[in-house]
Amino acid sequence: MERNAIIQKIRKLMELQLSAENVGQSGEAFAAANAIHKLLTKYNLSLDEITSEDDNEKDGLFMSSKMPAHDEYGNWRDILMGKLAERNYCRNMGILEQPSIMMVIGKRENVEIVIQLYNRLSEIFLLKAKNGLIAKYEEEDGNMTLEQQNDYMESFLLGCVDGLMEHLDSVEKNIEEKFLAIRWKSKINSWEEKHANREGRIKVEVDIKEEDAYTSGIVEGRNTRLYQEIK
Numbered sequence: 001m002e003r004n005a006i007i008q009k010i011r012k013l014m015e016l017q018l019s020a021e022n023v024g025q026s027g028e029a030f031a032a033a034n035a036i037h038k039l040l041t042k043y044n045l046s047l048d049e050i051t052s053e054d055d056n057e058k059d060g061l062f063m064s065s066k067m068p069a070h071d072e073y074g075n076w077r078d079i080l081m082g083k084l085a086e087r088n089y090c091r092n093m094g095i096l097e098q099p100s101i102m103m104v105i106g107k108r109e110n111v112e113i114v115i116q117l118y119n120r121l122s123e124i125f126l127l128k129a130k131n132g133l134i135a136k137y138e139e140e141d142g143n144m145t146l147e148q149q150n151d152y153m154e155s156f157l158l159g160c161v162d163g164l165m166e167h168l169d170s171v172e173k174n175i176e177e178k179f180l181a182i183r184w185k186s187k188i189n190s191w192e193e194k195h196a197n198r199e200g201r202i203k204v205e206v207d208i209k210e211e212d213a214y215t216s217g218i219v220e221g222r223n224t225r226l227y228q229e230i231k
Contacts, residue, residue, distance in 0.1 A: 003043070006039060006043050006045065007045070009039065010036055010039050010040070010045070013032045013035050013036045013039070014032075014036060016028065016032045017029050017032035017033050017036065026120075029116075030116060030120050033112070033113060033116050034113065034116075034117075036109075037088075037109065037110075037113045040109060041176065041177065041180065042176065044176070044180075046107065046109065060107070060108075061105055061106060061107065061187065061188065061191050062105070062106065062107060062108035062111050063093075063103055063104075063105050063111075064103050064104040064105070064111050064115060065103070066098075066101045066102070066103055067081075067101070067102050067103065068100060068101065068102075069081070069094070069099070069100055069101060069102035070100050072150060073129075073150055073153040073154040073157055074150075074154040074157075074158075074207070075205070075206075076125075076154060076157040076158050076160075076161060077102075077118075077122065078092070078094075078102055079158065079161055079206065080118060080121060080122065080125075080161045081102055081104065081114070081118050083161065083165050084114050084117050084118055084121070085104050085106065085114050087168060088106070088110050088113055088114045088117070089106055089107065089110050089180050089181055089183075089184035089185075090104050090105060090106030090107075090110050090111055090114050090184070090188070091104070091105050091106065091188050092104055093105050105188060105191065106184060106188065107184065110184070121164070121224070124224060125157055125160040125161070125217075125220075125221070125224075126157070128156070128160060128217075128220045129152075129153050129156040129157050129160070129217070130153075132152070132156050132213065132216055132217075132220075133149060133152050133153055133156070136152055136213070137149070151209040151210050151213075152210050152213045153213075154207075154209060154210075155208050155209050155210040155211070155213035155214040155217065156210075156213040156214065156216060156217040156220075157217060158206060158208060158214060158217065159213065159214040159215060159216060159217020159218040159219075159220070159221060160217040160218070160220050160221035160224070161217075161221060162217075162218055162221060163217060163218035163219060163220060163221020163222040163223075163224070164221040164222070164224050165221075166218070166221070166222055167221070167222050167224070167225075
């Protein structure tokens, strides 16, 4: 397909995404955004080339707004964001003085995709974890303290993240994807060397408190077919 036809197709998808967001159709907006990402990656295009005839941001990096990295169920959000960012040519950045905050850095369209994927997966995994907790609570005849419930939720959610990543890692990357991963990793490393304290990066610790919940989460994560919605 020639370049102009690809650009027109992406512009139509962008219009679809905006329209879907305006009427609250999050599923349609999500699918459109990811279809755009696929085309941009496949044909090595940037959103600048789609929205303008000039390519003024060849090596530019975009930093997302600050987001909470933790909730009452632990640091699974930080871990999920980090893994999604890595697989989409971005990086999840921490702040030494604010350990509960995370940000994503990378090319603007890649950062936006990461955040959309993160938001959607957070909803999916939380729903699965809540369903699992309800079943566990009934199985225990209601004999679960709030701390035990939180431990179950945290372990289940960590399992979901690891299960999904196992599935994604099983899909072989093509040459273009490997090339882009190398290029953007190098660009972000260069940015960090100039603007960030690498010694101050937050190390995310994983603590599995309920092995059964974690195992159940892994199964659910493996069965979460993220890209089935993108056709």
